[in-house]
Amino acid sequence: MGIRSGMALAQARLVVRGLDVRDSDPTGDSAFLQALGLFAARRWTPRAAPSDPAGLWLDLSGVAHLFGGEQAMARRILRFCARLGFTARIAVAGTAGAAHALARYGSRPVVLCPSGGEAEALAPLPVSALRLDQDVLGAARRLGIETIGELTAMPRPPLARRFGKTLLHRLDQALSRAAEPFDPLIPEEPPKASLRLAEPIATAEAIEQVIGDLMTMLVSTLEKEGLGARRLTLLCDRVDGEEQRIGIGTARASRDRVHLIRLLSAQVEKIEPGFGIEAMHLVAGRFEPLGPQPVESELGGSTPDPDLAPLVDRLAGRLGTRRIFRMSALESDVPERSVCRVPPLQEVEGWPSRWPRPPRLLSPPERLDNVFALLPDRPPNRFTWRGRLHRVRRGDGPERIYGEWWKHGGEAEAVRDYFQVEDEEGARFWLYRRGDGSDGRTGDLSWWLHGVFG
Amino acid sequence: MSNSPSRKLRLKALRAEVRAIETAGRGSVSESLPFGIEALDSRLRGGGLPLAALHEMAGMRPDLSDEAAATSFAGGIAARCGEGAVLWALARRDLFAPGLAQAGLPPGRLIFAECRRDEDVLAVMEEGLRHGGLAAVVGEIGRASMASTRRLQLAAEEGSTAALILKKWRKGGTDPLAAPSAATTRWRIACVASGELPVEGVGRPRWNVELARQRGGGGPFSWILEGTDAEGRLALPAEPCHRPDSADRWSEGRRAA
Numbered sequence: 174m175g176i177r178s179g180m181a182l183a184q185a186r187l188v189v190r191g192l193d194v195r196d197s198d199p200t201g202d203s204a205f206l207q208a209l210g211l212f213a214a215r216r217w218t219p220r221a222a223p224s225d226p227a228g229l230w231l232d233l234s235g236v237a238h239l240f241g242g243e244q245a246m247a248r249r250i251l252r253f254c255a256r257l258g259f260t261a262r263i264a265v266a267g268t269a270g271a272a273h274a275l276a277r278y279g280s281r282p283v284v285l286c287p288s289g290g291e292a293e294a295l296a297p298l299p300v301s302a303l304r305l306d307q308d309v310l311g312a313a314r315r316l317g318i319e320t321i322g323e324l325t326a327m328p329r330p331p332l333a334r335r336f337g338k339t340l341l342h343r344l345d346q347a348l349s350r351a352a353e354p355f356d357p358l359i360p361e362e363p364p365k366a367s368l369r370l371a372e373p374i375a376t377a378e379a380i381e382q383v384i385g386d387l388m389t390m391l392v393s394t395l396e397k398e399g400l401g402a403r404r405l406t407l408l409c410d411r412v413d414g415e416e417q418r419i420g421i422g423t424a425r426a427s428r429d430r431v432h433l434i435r436l437l438s439a440q441v442e443k444i445e446p447g448f449g450i451e452a453m454h455l456v457a458g459r460f461e462p463l464g465p466q467p468v469e470s471e472l473g474g475s476t477p478d479p480d481l482a483p484l485v486d487r488l489a490g491r492l493g494t495r496r497i498f499r500m501s502a503l504e505s506d507v508p509e510r511s512v513c514r515v516p517p518l519q520e521v522e523g524w525p526s527r528w529p530r531p532p533r534l535l536s537p538p539e540r541l542d543n544v545f546a547l548l549p550d551r552p553p554n555r556f557t558w559r560g561r562l563h564r565v566r567r568g569d570g571p572e573r574i575y576g577e578w579w580k581h582g583g584e585a586e587a588v589r590d591y592f593q594v595e596d597e598e599g600a601r602f603w604l605y606r607r608g609d610g611s612d613g614r615t616g617d618l619s620w621w622l623h624g625v626f627g
Numbered sequence: 628m629s630n631s632p633s634r635k636l637r638l639k640a641l642r643a644e645v646r647a648i649e650t651a652g653r654g655s656v657s658e659s660l661p662f663g664i665e666a667l668d669s670r671l672r673g674g675g676l677p678l679a680a681l682h683e684m685a686g687m688r689p690d691l692s693d694e695a696a697a698t699s700f701a702g703g704i705a706a707r708c709g710e711g712a713v714l715w716a717l718a719r720r721d722l723f724a725p726g727l728a729q730a731g732l733p734p735g736r737l738i739f740a741e742c743r744r745d746e747d748v749l750a751v752m753e754e755g756l757r758h759g760g761l762a763a764v765v766g767e768i769g770r771a772s773m774a775s776t777r778r779l780q781l782a783a784e785e786g787s788t789a790a791l792i793l794k795k796w797r798k799g800g801t802d803p804l805a806a807p808s809a810a811t812t813r814w815r816i817a818c819v820a821s822g823e824l825p826v827e828g829v830g831r832p833r834w835n836v837e838l839a840r841q842r843g844g845g846g847p848f849s850w851i852l853e854g855t856d857a858e859g860r861l862a863l864p865a866e867p868c869h870r871p872d873s874a875d876r877w878s879e880g881r882r883a884a
Contacts, residue, residue: 484755499734536720627699627854
């Protein structure tokens, strides 16, 4: 009827004659929404939660077919709301963010967005559909960005700098590039197994025995629900009321009984049984969906790739999760910034191999003394490192690396010229000079040793 | 003298028996990895580096460039051990992955384990070797007892995975390979001056590769070789400077000059 929220009352009265005006009641509204959410959780899907003061999220995974498909289910919910006296709009999408946006800004009362089609469906919607602050929306408006489609077409780093992280985060959540936590009204119990013991136990063997029994129970629960554990916590109730806990994590969701027991058993020595343990609980604090797993066989001809996840888990249990990693490339020419650690089962990127890189890198680089070198572009003839004089026999370079002014303002003019040199004994070093040798602003012409070749 | 044929036969039978004891516990006859250099492979028992075994390598002198050469040497061997992943147990923080990638080990094949103590390195190596799905396991280590190297050797045989130990020079200045060890082969690597190039610049590195000991006989042998290339292979220098017995003296002569 042309009335919007936030409109002045006098204006609304002008638009509709004889408007029935009542005071707003946010507490009552939210209580009703809560009640509606609970009803939805009992009637339609176990996972339901209020999204904002005027909306509900329903997780339809695995339930839509019970109501004749998503379309039929949405119509049914609309009819239900109409009986209660509400007009409602429904959107079904692969992510909570996209559903939120399409339900409020979509063209029809029921919008079905196929999974993976979020980007296309969201493109014509205004930026305000992304659940953003007024500041960010104002900034976007000033720049003339109207729709989400224009936003996705822009390069990310400038967006992050100009609008802050929330904008990209919301965009990623809507396009299923970032996870969004879901906090259902009816909380979900993590898979759990408990045993009360007839007599208190205190020995490692007895504890391992109970761990085995608990794991059998937990694994069968996980199997029934199609889940795999990412984190397990073992809680031991002691006779004196104290609680002991140990925990393990896995690199990939798992319900392999033997593997999980082995991981837990490595930690058993950390439990202090005191006067004895009278009850033990095993809780899968973090879990993920895990379908039936294929049995690997060699009948297919090719031998399957060895599974590294169990090894990674065992090493992580011994050293700590952060100490097992892969090295991957970062987009940076500065050598010490070109490497980052990533989790051990993740895909990695390599480095361009056009320029020589040493297998050992000094961090931080070490200052060289008594360097004799011709400017601007010759490798040094001799230098002193760690108190020893090296006479250079051969040299190669320079490889010029510019400072990254977009990371540090101080590097705006900085230049490093890298040289590979070999001394009289055949030892090979990777040196650099600060500055390009002609312009004083690019560096102070000091020499540094950065790496050692074999 | 009349019983010499029967004595020969008995000796032969005894040798076969000893060999059977030596290889007991291995699932199959161990494969070996040739270097592709005739002079080197002919000195190694089995015509190459045994794959399911423990090997030690160290720099010849206690300086960083020899250690870096040993690192590239180990990286090149690990790269050629197979297609699978390589576990690298780190004791220091100075390993530079782009440099290893140029010795034939791309980052996609490497998993690093950062260890604080030698015991951790040994335990991580053993865990990796027993897994059996890795191509090679490399560990940087300062000191390892005879018992722990024997454990590694057995684990390598059991998982049929190559175990490479990079031994570091310690502050005292004692030779890291002097300690008793159950390793099948032990190598010392030193940088030597590279050959003349017709143009300016730095060519392929040249190393003095010394096979300090080999289980089952032989050694020490040494060769002047060109360092690892992008596939992890060594090569003979183009000009003839392959002098197995006097290589050490030769490099010392260079140093004195």
